[in-house]
Amino acid sequence: MVYLDYNATAPMRPEALEATLSALKSVGNASSMHHSGRGAAARVDVARRQLAELLGCSPGEIIFTSGATEANNLALRSAYARGGTLATTAVEHPAVLETARALTAGKPDTLVIAPVDSNGIADMGPIYEALRTRDVALISVMLANNETGVLADLADLADLAEAAHEAGALVHTDATQYVGRLPLDLADLDVDLLSLSAHKFGGPQGVGALFLRRGATLPHRPLMIGGGHERGWRAGTLNVAGIVGLGAAAEAARLNVRAESVRISGLRDRLEAGLHARVPGCQINGSSAPRLPGVTSITIPGVPADAVLAAMPNVAASDGSACSSGAPSPSHVLLAMGRTRDDADATVRFSLGYATTEEDVERAIETAADAVTQVRALMAATAAT
Structure with missing residues (x-):
């Protein structure tokens, strides 16, 4: 084949497979205070640092999820909870586009979808117009299209983020196809939220993350409740083996990207x-x-x-x-x-x-x-x- x-x-990177298997052989809930639990928590901490180094952010700005679909939903649903308008583009992944449509169903005036040209480049004019004339809660623009591979211009996205912040809006990017494939430094990009999945850059399936910039005023609306995991953003026992595999894949990608x-x-x-x-x-x-x-x-x-x-x-x-x-x-x-x-x-x-x-x-x-x-x-x- x-x-x-x-x-x-993507096929699992050898480093990620080895790390995942090693974690699977261990026992311990990362929330438990005994020796095995502390060992699992330490592995999660290492993985959080490895992913932060790949993204150019702080480990404390990472929320582990089941993947980018959950991370996208968490970002959009939390931002829209405060009201206002969502703005995105016509070529987003369904995890963003369909979520935005579901949230604004019956209220079409609270959704702005920017068109694209024949090469898939978004016309940001309608989004800038919305920033001038509406209360925009969140702008979501993907970094790399999953079907065509067409990239967003990072400088243009940074300019959009500056305009959004001046207008009181947050900026999210679905970076699922970008992370681990091209160099990325969130210190330069200035977005507030970023979604990713491990299995796109050689980690295991079923694990991902949401970057939430420290200081971003995002309403606290977790999709799942029932525990204080991930600073209250995602209840549920951490997928230690998956997270460890994600971290190992992130480290390998950072060194070789x-x-x-x-x-x-x-x-x-x-x-x-x-x-x-x-x-x-x-x-x-x-x-x-x-x-x-x-x-x-x-x-x-x-x-x-x-x-x-x-x-x-x-x-x-x-x-x-x-x-x-x-x-x-x-x-x-x-x-x-x-x-x-x-x-x-x-x-x-x-x-x-x-x-x-x-x-x-x-x-x-x-x-x-x-x-x-x-x-x-x-x-x-x-x-x-």
């Missing part, structure tokens, strides 16, 4: 060049915008993505977001970028990562090209009968 679906989930991003970017370019050469008519979505190093969203007009994926069972890729796979509607991201429904249904996403090799890329090019040829031939034969 050639695994090119890192945006869905710059070199990995350069190498993976080269592999992504090689993949795209090979597909362009072997698959006539293919188009790269967001190709004129800055993108994550390892992500390519490729549209092959007239060729259904699900048929292409079925024709290359030895290559793991995706026809969009893994969180939306099986959904009857086409990608909301591609539709927002102006693609037709047919083109959205003809789009395959390849996402590369730290363990991807040159051999993986060459095999993927050959296999994908052969798959498209097979599907086109079958479609032509079917049309002729």
Whole structure:
């Protein structure tokens, strides 16, 4: 199997797997005061520090969650509890976009959704207008799109954060696809909240975090109550093994992110060049915008993505977001970028990562090209009968 679906989930890094297994062999509730409990708590403290070092923040600004979906919900639901308007973009992950729509249901005037251009770059004009004319509670803008890999401009986001703070609004970013793949320093970004999931950068599934900047005036609205865990923000016994694995993955990513991003970017370019050469008519979505190093969203007009994926069972890729796979509607991201429904249904996403090799890329090019040829031939034969 050639695994090119890192945006869905990355293989666990060896360091994270070893740390997780070691923690699983230990016993102890991190909230208990006896020796075993203190040992578990110490492991959690180490992981919190490791993640803080990756993000450029204080360990005390990290709240561990079950993943980015929970972290996104915690951020949006808490901010909206004080009233006002939510502002976001048309290409956010459903964990943000659908949460915002659910919170503002029946009150459409309290939700602002900024459109994007053909490359997936958001027009922040409506958000700035909302800051001037409304009481905005929270702005949520993702750092890297999960389907196309298109990046937000960090300088523009910092400027938006400055304007938001002057207007009394908080700024949240869904950094699920960004963290561990490109260098990040929250000291420069100036957002108030940031969501992430461990399994996107080589940690275990089922664990993530919300960064909450010290001093941010966020109403205290935990999704789960029943204990004082995570400073009262998330009740429930800590997932020690998962958190330890997250920390180990964060440490490995921090040490290697710059070199990995350069190498993976080269592999992504090689993949795209090979597909362009072997698959006539293919188009790269967001190709004129800055993108994550390892992500390519490729549209092959007239060729259904699900048929292409079925024709290359030895290559793991995706026809969009893994969180939306099986959904009857086409990608909301591609539709927002102006693609037709047919083109959205003809789009395959390849996402590369730290363990991807040159051999993986060459095999993927050959296999994908052969798959498209097979599907086109079958479609032509079917049309002729």
